[in-house]
Amino acid sequence: MFSPDFYLPALDLYVELTTMKQKLITHKNRKIRQLQELYPDINITLMNKTNYDTLLAKYGVGPLGQASAHGIKKVLYSQEQIDEAVSEIATRISSDYDGKRPVFLGVQRGFICFIADLIRRINIPLDIDFMAISHYLGDDTNTVKITKDIDLDIKGRHVLLIEDIIDTGMTLSLILRHLKKRSPASLEVCTLLDRKTRRIADIAIRYTGFSVEDEFVVGYGLDYKEEYRNLPFIGIPNISVDCD
Ligand code: 5GP
Ligand code: MG
Numbered sequence: 001m002f003s004p005d006f007y008l009p010a011l012d013l014y015v016e017l018t019t020m021k022q023k024l025i026t027h028k029n030r031k032i033r034q035l036q037e038l039y040p041d042i043n044i045t046l047m048n049k050t051n052y053d054t055l056l057a058k059y060g061v062g063p064l065g066q067a068s069a070h071g072i073k074k075v076l077y078s079q080e081q082i083d084e085a086v087s088e089i090a091t092r093i094s095s096d097y098d099g100k101r102p103v104f105l106g107v108q109r110g111f112i113c114f115i116a117d118l119i120r121r122i123n124i125p126l127d128i129d130f131m132a133i134s135h136y137l138g139d140d141t142n143t144v145k146i147t148k149d150i151d152l153d154i155k156g157r158h159v160l161l162i163e164d165i166i167d168t169g170m171t172l173s174l175i176l177r178h179l180k181k182r183s184p185a186s187l188e189v190c191t192l193l194d195r196k197t198r199r200i201a202d203i204a205i206r207y208t209g210f211s212v213e214d215e216f217v218v219g220y221g222l223d224y225k226e227e228y229r230n231l232p233f234i235g236i237p238n239i240s241v242d243c244d
Contacts, residue, residue, distance in 0.1 A: 069237035090121035110164030113221035165193040169201035
């Protein structure tokens with residue numbers, strides 16, 4: 001039928017890249033579905049050119065890796081809308097984890113605004129810990145490196161991972177795998193933003209603030225090349241590819 005372009009050993013996932021027009025992508029999707037039916041144990045996903053470029057940009061390479069942002073072109077979620085979404089999640093968590101003293105685990109640095117607002121609306125005891133990761137390209141099979149691990153012992157604890165945004169899900173699935181080895185009593189995910197359209201790794205998310213579309217967002221902790229984190233709202237930056 002075809003041979004997939006990549007195999008990602010860390011995720012046990014085959015990736016088929018396509019630069020084709022939509023009509024042909026539909027055809028290719030059908031092939032992938034057939035392959036999944038024939039070999040249900042094989043994980044495979046189709047990635048189009050835009051998604052591929054976005055993924056490369058995360059590592060600072062490819063055409064989008066060279067781009068720069070010039071201000072905000074659209075406000076996506078205002079401070080008030082974020083407040084409301086955060087309060088709703090806080091109410092659910094307060095009741096779901098009553099009597100369980102959960103461990104809130106943040107992955108630096110995009111979660112800072114979200115976790116700060118969230119914990120102040122939660123009315124049950126909780127612990128907080130942080131992890132830091134960096135995306136890098138190397139000859140290792142793991143493209144996400146843990147640069148700061150958790151300090152708390154999470155064995156037998158109820159862990160809630162607090163994320164800013166889940167995109168391909170690759171970062172998260174590697175972190176989850178790392179945390180599961182520590183035998184927590186439960187491990188759930190809470191994210192402010194979820195961009196399902198680009199998901200590569202399948203992940204169950206317990207709490208979501210907003211579902212976002214395909215556009216890159218900044219503000220409320222989220223950066224573009226370390227800028228715009230301190231905006232009180234979430235917006236879409238004006239990104240242009242610089243040409244010399
Ligand atoms: P994933 O591994 O799910 O593809 O990537 C998740 C991480 O990529 C997020 O924690 C965040 O750091 C970054 N990311 C993904 N999409 C966006 C976006 O739209 N805006 C910003 N600022 N970061 C993003
Ligand atoms: Mg993150």
